[in-house]
Amino acid sequence: MEKLKLIKCWKTLLLLISLSMFSGTIFAQGITIRGKVVDDKNEPLIGATVKVKASPTTATTTNVAGDFTLRVPENTTIVTVSYIGYVSSDITLKPGTTTLGNIILANDANSLNEVVVVGYGAQNKRDVTGSIAQVSASTLQESPSSNFVDELKGRTAGVDIVSNSSGPGASGSIRIRGNRSMATSSSAADQLDQPLYVVDGIPFTGQLNDINQDDIASLEILKDASATAIYGSRGSGGVILITTKRGKVGKGVVSYNAYYGVSSILGEIPVFNGPEYAAFKAEAAAGSDNGTTAYPLTAQDQAGLAAGTNTDWQKLIYQKGYTTDQNIDVSGGDEATQYSLGGGYFVQTGNTKNLRFERYSLRTTIDHKIGKNIRVGINTLNTLSYNNNPGGTGLVGTALKISPLVSPYLPNGEINIFPFTGSIDAPSYINPLFATTNPGAVYNNTRRLSTFNTLYGEVSFAKYFKYRINVGLTFNQQQQEQYNGIFSSAAITNSSLTTASVANSEYYKYTLENLLTFDRTFGKSKVGFTGLFSAEKTHSDNNYFQGTGIPFDYIQASNLGQAITINSAANQNAYAETGLVSYMARVNYSYDSRYLLTATVRVDGSSVLAPGHNYYTYPALALGWNITNEQWMKDVQAIDNLKFRIGYGKTANQGVAAYTTLGGLGASPYEYGNNTAGNQPGYRVTNLANSSLGWESTGEFNAGFDFGLFKDRLTGTIDVYTQKTTGILVAASLPPSNGANSQTNNFGASSSKGLEITLSSINIRNQGGFSWSTDFNIAFSRERIDALYSGVSADINNGWFVGQPLTVIYDVKKLGIWQTGDPGLAKQTSPVERVGMIKAQDINGDGKVDASDRQ
Numbered sequence: 001m002e003k004l005k006l007i008k009c010w011k012t013l014l015l016l017i018s019l020s021m022f023s024g025t026i027f028a029q030g031i032t033i034r035g036k037v038v039d040d041k042n043e044p045l046i047g048a049t050v051k052v053k054a055s056p057t058t059a060t061t062t063n064v065a066g067d068f069t070l071r072v073p074e075n076t077t078i079v080t081v082s083y084i085g086y087v088s089s090d091i092t093l094k095p096g097t098t099t100l101g102n103i104i105l106a107n108d109a110n111s112l113n114e115v116v117v118v119g120y121g122a123q124n125k126r127d128v129t130g131s132i133a134q135v136s137a138s139t140l141q142e143s144p145s146s147n148f149v150d151e152l153k154g155r156t157a158g159v160d161i162v163s164n165s166s167g168p169g170a171s172g173s174i175r176i177r178g179n180r181s182m183a184t185s186s187s188a189a190d191q192l193d194q195p196l197y198v199v200d201g202i203p204f205t206g207q208l209n210d211i212n213q214d215d216i217a218s219l220e221i222l223k224d225a226s227a228t229a230i231y232g233s234r235g236s237g238g239v240i241l242i243t244t245k246r247g248k249v250g251k252g253v254v255s256y257n258a259y260y261g262v263s264s265i266l267g268e269i270p271v272f273n274g275p276e277y278a279a280f281k282a283e284a285a286a287g288s289d290n291g292t293t294a295y296p297l298t299a300q301d302q303a304g305l306a307a308g309t310n311t312d313w314q315k316l317i318y319q320k321g322y323t324t325d326q327n328i329d330v331s332g333g334d335e336a337t338q339y340s341l342g343g344g345y346f347v348q349t350g351n352t353k354n355l356r357f358e359r360y361s362l363r364t365t366i367d368h369k370i371g372k373n374i375r376v377g378i379n380t381l382n383t384l385s386y387n388n389n390p391g392g393t394g395l396v397g398t399a400l401k402i403s404p405l406v407s408p409y410l411p412n413g414e415i416n417i418f419p420f421t422g423s424i425d426a427p428s429y430i431n432p433l434f435a436t437t438n439p440g441a442v443y444n445n446t447r448r449l450s451t452f453n454t455l456y457g458e459v460s461f462a463k464y465f466k467y468r469i470n471v472g473l474t475f476n477q478q479q480q481e482q483y484n485g486i487f488s489s490a491a492i493t494n495s496s497l498t499t500a501s502v503a504n505s506e507y508y509k510y511t512l513e514n515l516l517t518f519d520r521t522f523g524k525s526k527v528g529f530t531g532l533f534s535a536e537k538t539h540s541d542n543n544y545f546q547g548t549g550i551p552f553d554y555i556q557a558s559n560l561g562q563a564i565t566i567n568s569a570a571n572q573n574a575y576a577e578t579g580l581v582s583y584m585a586r587v588n589y590s591y592d593s594r595y596l597l598t599a600t601v602r603v604d605g606s607s608v609l610a611p612g613h614n615y616y617t618y619p620a621l622a623l624g625w626n627i628t629n630e631q632w633m634k635d636v637q638a639i640d641n642l643k644f645r646i647g648y649g650k651t652a653n654q655g656v657a658a659y660t661t662l663g664g665l666g667a668s669p670y671e672y673g674n675n676t677a678g679n680q681p682g683y684r685v686t687n688l689a690n691s692s693l694g695w696e697s698t699g700e701f702n703a704g705f706d707f708g709l710f711k712d713r714l715t716g717t718i719d720v721y722t723q724k725t726t727g728i729l730v731a732a733s734l735p736p737s738n739g740a741n742s743q744t745n746n747f748g749a750s751s752s753k754g755l756e757i758t759l760s761s762i763n764i765r766n767q768g769g770f771s772w773s774t775d776f777n778i779a780f781s782r783e784r785i786d787a788l789y790s791g792v793s794a795d796i797n798n799g800w801f802v803g804q805p806l807t808v809i810y811d812v813k814k815l816g817i818w819q820t821g822d823p824g825l826a827k828q829t830s831p832v833e834r835v836g837m838i839k840a841q842d843i844n845g846d847g848k849v850d851a852s853d854r855q
Helices: 002-021 148-152 186-192 225-234 274-286 299-307 313-317 395-401 432-437 823-827
Strands: 031-038 049-052 055-061 067-072 078-082 089-092 099-104 115-117 122-124 132-136 159-163 172-176 196-199 202-204 216-222 239-244 250-263 321-333 337-349 356-370 374-388 442-461 465-484 499-522 525-548 565-567 574-591 595-606 615-626 639-653 664-667 683-688 696-709 714-726 729-733 742-746 749-767 770-787 814-817 838-840
Touching: 049 067, 049 250, 055 067, 089 099, 148 159, 148 172, 148 216, 196 225, 202 442, 202 465, 202 499, 216 225, 225 239, 225 574, 225 595, 225 615, 225 639, 225 696, 274 299, 313 395, 313 432, 395 432, 595 639
Parallel strands: 031 099, 055 250, 196 239, 683 742
Antiparallel strands: 031 067, 049 055, 049 078, 078 089, 115 122, 132 216, 159 172, 196 202, 216 239, 250 321, 321 337, 337 356, 356 374, 374 442, 442 465, 465 499, 499 525, 525 565, 525 574, 574 595, 595 615, 615 639, 639 696, 664 683, 696 714, 714 749, 729 742, 749 770, 814 838
16 A cells, blocks of 8 residues: 555656646637748748747747747737847737737847856856957858867967868867967977867867867857966966857757768979979989989889870879768757757768768757756767778878879789889888778778766855856767788888787766856946856876787788787876866956956866975956946947956966876886896886976966947957966976986976957948958967076077077078079088089088078
8 A cells, every 4th residue: 555655656746747847838718829030131030939928938939931820828918039149029919910920130239238158157248358259150150070170260369270180080279379388299288288178167178079060059269367267277278168059948940951062182282294303313413423313213214204104193192072061950948948959970081082080979958947946957969980090101292202204003904012113212102092992901090989968957046146066077988990001111021010009098077066156236236256166087098009910901900919919008008087176256246337347266276286286376357348338428429339358367287197296117128238138127217206396377468449330330359468477387308317208397487478359340231132241350479488497598409499489490591492603502511512402591601501500
C-alpha cells in the first residue's frame, strides 16, 4: 500500500514538472488573428514574435514569408510585435478585427540602445566605458570558414590577424593592440600574447575550429585594460566574448542554410621556363672564375632541352579546392522553456591534393524558468573533426626546385619518381606527383573530439539581487597518425628509414563560478554591482610513439609493433594539472545617463607560479561622459551621440608551463670509458628551478570618443592608448657551462602606444529599395623593448634590442643584385662577389661583409 502511494506521488510530481516545462493557456472562447510582419523595405521579418500583451504566454512567431496566425481570447485589446534590432510595436485590436494586414517595424536607428556583452553581464552601449568592439552574427556568416577568425579580418581597428597556414582547417593568429611578451621562440610568444576566448561566460581553451561559426549569436572584443581587467590574468592579450544562439519565445522554427564555394590560387610563383633556365645556367658559368658552373645541366636536363621539354610543375600540383557548409537549426519555446538545437557539416579541401578538413557539429541549448525567480539552463557544443594535412610532402617547395627541362613522366607513362637524377639533390627529393597519386605513401591524419558544456542556475531575491552559478565542463581528445613511406624524402635511399608515429592527447577542465549581482535605480542614479568567486582546474596528458623501418606501405601507422625500432620523444610526452582561483568585484555607476563610472578589482591565484608570488591584484577604473545628454547639447541637431571615455587598468600573464618553478630533468646516459654501448641510463637538470617566479603584468591607459552624426548616418570611434609591460616571463638560455639549458625568470620591460579609428557611414538608405553603407578602420601601433636582463642593451641570439620592437630582423641589408660594370664590385674582397649575386650593404666600407655589418 505504501509503495502504491509513493508511485502515485511520483506520478503527480512528474506531471507537475511536465506542466511547468510545457505551459500553455486554454481558452473557452477565442478568435484567430492573422497578419504579416515586414521591415521598412517591405521585406518579411522571419521569426518575429507576436504575443498578447496581457498574456505573454500566448505567442507565436512569423514564418519565412513573415506571416503569422494566432489564437487569442475574445477580450484581447493589444498585441505586441517585436524583433531584434527593431522597435517593438503595440497593435490595438478593434472589435471584430481578425486580419491585421502588414505590420511595419521600424529599424532601431539608435545604436546606443544596443545591448553589449561586457563580461559577467551586459550593458546598453550608451553606458559602456571601456574600448569594446562588436561584430554581428550576420557579419561572421557572410562567408563560411573552418573558424570565425577568418571573418574578423579587417573588421576592427587594432585587431591584427595573420593566417599561419594555408591548409584547410588552419586557424589564424590574433593580436589585439600588438605584442607585449618576449619568448625564445615565435610559437611561445604567439601563445603568450593570444587573447582570451570566453564562450557563454566560460573561458574556452579548445581549438578555434572547434566552434561552428553558424552557432555564434554575437561577438564582442574587449581591447583596453579597463575592460579586460575583469578577466584578470588571462585578459592581458585582450578578450573575445562569444555568445552562442539560444531559443526564443514563440512557435518552433526550423531553418536550414547551405553554402558551396570553389577556391583557386591567385597565381603561380614566377619561375624560369625551359629555355630561360638553360640560359641562366650558361650565364652562371660565364660569370664564374673558371668558366664553369657549380651546378651544370644534368644529362636529363640536356636531353630535355634537346627534346623541347618545358614542364610547368606548379600547374601539375595545383587544383581547385571547394568548401561546403550546411547547417540546420530548430528553436522555439514558451515563456517557461526555450530551446535551440543546431547541427552542422563543414568540409574544406586545399589547392593541392590530399588536403582536407571535415567537421561535424552539434549544439543543444535549453533555458527553463521555475516559478518567478529561478532560471536554469544548459548549453553543449560538440564537434568531431578529421584533418589530413601531409605537410611533410613539401609539394610546392619541391615543384619550385625541379628543373623545367625534366619530364614528370617516363616514356612508359609511369611517374618519373626521381627527377633530380644526376644532381646533388637526387637523394633528397622525389617527384611531388607521387605523393598526390599515392595518398597512402605520405599522410598526416588528425581526429579530434571536443565537447564544451556550460550549465547555470540563477535565483532572483530581495527584488534587486541575483545569484548565479556557472559550471563549465570541457573535454578534448585528439589522435594524430603520421606516415612517411618508402618514397618519402627521408627514405628515398634507405627503405628502413620509413617512419610512422601515433600521438594521443587528452584534456579536460572544469570551471565553477559564483556570481552575485545588484542593480537598482535611485532617482537619477543607477548602481550596479557584480561580485565573483571562481575556481578552475585543468588536466592534460600526451603520449607519443614513433616506429622506424615499417616493412610495407599498407601497414602505415596501424601497427607500430612491425617497426624495426620504436622510440618515444620525451618532449612530446607530458602530464600536467593546474589550478586557478579568483575573486572579483565590479561597480557600475551612472548619473542621469550623463556621467559614468566603472571600477573593478580582481585577485587571481595561480598554481603555476612560485609560492608567495602566485597571487596578483588587478585594479581598473574607467569614466565616461555622454556629452549629448547635456542640456546645452539639445539644440545641436547634427550630433546624435558624443561620448568621451577614459580609463586605466592592469592585467597580467601567467603564461608558463606547469611545474616551471620546480625546474626539470631530462634523460641522459652515464658514459663509462670509450664504450658507449655500456652507458647506463641517468638524468640531468635541463631547466633550473625558480622559487621567486611571479606574474608578468601590463598597465594600460586608454582615452576615446564615440560619435554619431546626421541621424547616425555617420558613426565612429577614436581611441588612443599607451601600455607598459613589466616582469616579462622568459625562459632565458644559459651557457653550457651552467649545466642546464634555461631558467624562466621575470625580467625586462616593453611598452607600446597606438591610435585606432573606426568609421561607418550609411550613404544611401532605402532609396527605391537600394541601400549603400561603408565601413572603414585604421590603426597605428608602435611597440618597443624598454629593458632587458642585467641591464644589457641587446640579446643578439634571441633578436632582442632595447629601443626596438619585440620582433625584428637582424641581418645584413640587401641592396639588390650586383650588375655588370658596378664600380663597387671590385672592392668586395670577402666574400668575393660576382655579377648576379646579392649585393649587401658594407656599413664600414672595409670591403668585407661580415657580422659587424648586421643591422
